[in-house]
Amino acid sequence: MRLAADPTRDAFLVPVAAEVEAFDLPVSGALPPELTGWFMRNGPNPRPGTPPLHWFLGDGMLHGVRLERGAARWYRNRWVRTSSFVDGAPFIRPDGSVDLRAGVANTSVLAHAGRVYALVESSFPYEVTTELETVGPCDFSGRLATPFTAHPKLCPRTGELHAFGYRMFPKGVTYHRFDADGTLAQSVEVPVRGATMMHDFALTERYVVFLDLPVVFDPTLAGTGAMPYRWDEHYGARLGVLHRDDPTRAPVWFEIEPCYVFHVLNAYDDEATITLDVVRYPNLWREREDWPPTTLHRFTIDLANGRVGEAGLDERSVEFPRADPRRTTMPYRFGYAAQRDETRGVVRKYDLARGSANEHDFGAGRMIGEPVFVPAADDRGEDAGWLLLFVYDATRDASDFVVLDASDVARGPLATVALPQRVPAGFHGSWIAEGEVGAPSGG
Ligand SMILES: [Fe+2]
Secondary structure (H helix, E strand, C coil): CCCCCCCCCCHHHCCCCCCCEEECCCEEECCCCCCCEEEEEEEECCCCCCCCCCCCCCCEEEEEEEEECCEEEEEEEEECCCHHHHHCCCCECCCCCECCCCCCCCCEEEEECCEEEEECCCCCCEEECCCCCEEEECCCCCCCCCCCCCCCEECCCCCCEEEEEEEECCEEEEEEEECCCCCEEEEEEECCCCCECCCCCEECCCEEEEEECCEEECHHHCCCCCCCEEECCCCCCEEEEEECCCCCCCCEEEECCCCEEEEEEEEEECCCEEEEEEEEECCCCCCCCCCCCCEEEEEEEECCCCCEEEEEEECCCEEEEEECHHHCECCCCEEEEEECCCCEEEEEEEECCCCEEEEEEEEECEEECCCEEEECCCCCCCCCEEEEEEEEECCCCEEEEEEEEHHHHHHCEEEEEECCCCCCCCCCEEEEECECCECCCCC
16 A cells, blocks of 8 residues: 555556446455445545645545445445535635535545444535435534544444544634434533644543644645645644543643554553554654654553553554454454555454464555455454455556455455446545445435
């Protein structure tokens, strides 16, 4: 998986020009019949005619695969019809105010309380359907007044959705808690040092953990085609802990070694200690948009003495970490990620109990995205389930949808579905099981 790239040179980053669909797709191997639902993945796909500025930027496009009792019923791709996409609504209005209904909705897909959202951290969620139609922006009955992270956390014990929004104008971070029925129940301001780029956060049984890290807004870069954020040597770095049972209590902050974290793998607590596992960059965007190698990293926050232990869990550079969503907030054993390699696609699986890892190498010329873990319905074990992902093959200039057995990643694909068009590199996906969001329309 390549991070720093020139979309004019790298075929797997080039946007697709059309919305297509195809039915009853050819499958090599066997799709598990239990996987009946929708795989949806989001990513930037600038419309034809817009310049390829940056692979983080551009109109969000959803790619969806409908699986039904062992068959791949359809693939389709659709742009998210935000107000910016439909009528060019500017995110920053002429008077300098921000239109949270405008934006690109290009980063992730999430289902909660029977609804599906396309998310980008600068704007409101956009509700979409499993058919990839856009419903519209969502401010949760007027209660949401901030941007909304692309990485909310669903608590498997309570069904609550925890989220946050960070903003530059004026700078700040707001924590949001949604009830299991989708009602935005509480919003609390979280004081941060400055205009930090806060992409992800963590949830444990008792706590919410914020990452106040030294990649901060640089207004001189706004409008240049680069991400308007840079490493700040003087900002420092800290983790902020909020109590779930009373988030109005001021967060407690813990200093850490400067670093950057886009993505949290998982986190849990035993009341006195919080364990937080992340993909850690030693620094980021210090010189232009440099992408140093990452490590899988564990922070251990001792709430009593204020110390934070830091330990590397794996030296291999990866991104897009995922774990069993049933273990969010809880002790867990297995994690999955895409290895960062410019020449080949490799899915890596971690056994954190044993301190070991194995992998599946799709081979040279293949590029992969995030492996999304889907647990099997029966509880045969934490890694009983599947990894779903798109794989791009540069030699064919074509993409496949692939299912791996998560309990035996090294075995290679259980099923490979040939897609009618290339799926460009993107960000995050979700598996939405049949029944999770209502009856299928059958299309
Ligand atoms: Fe992300």
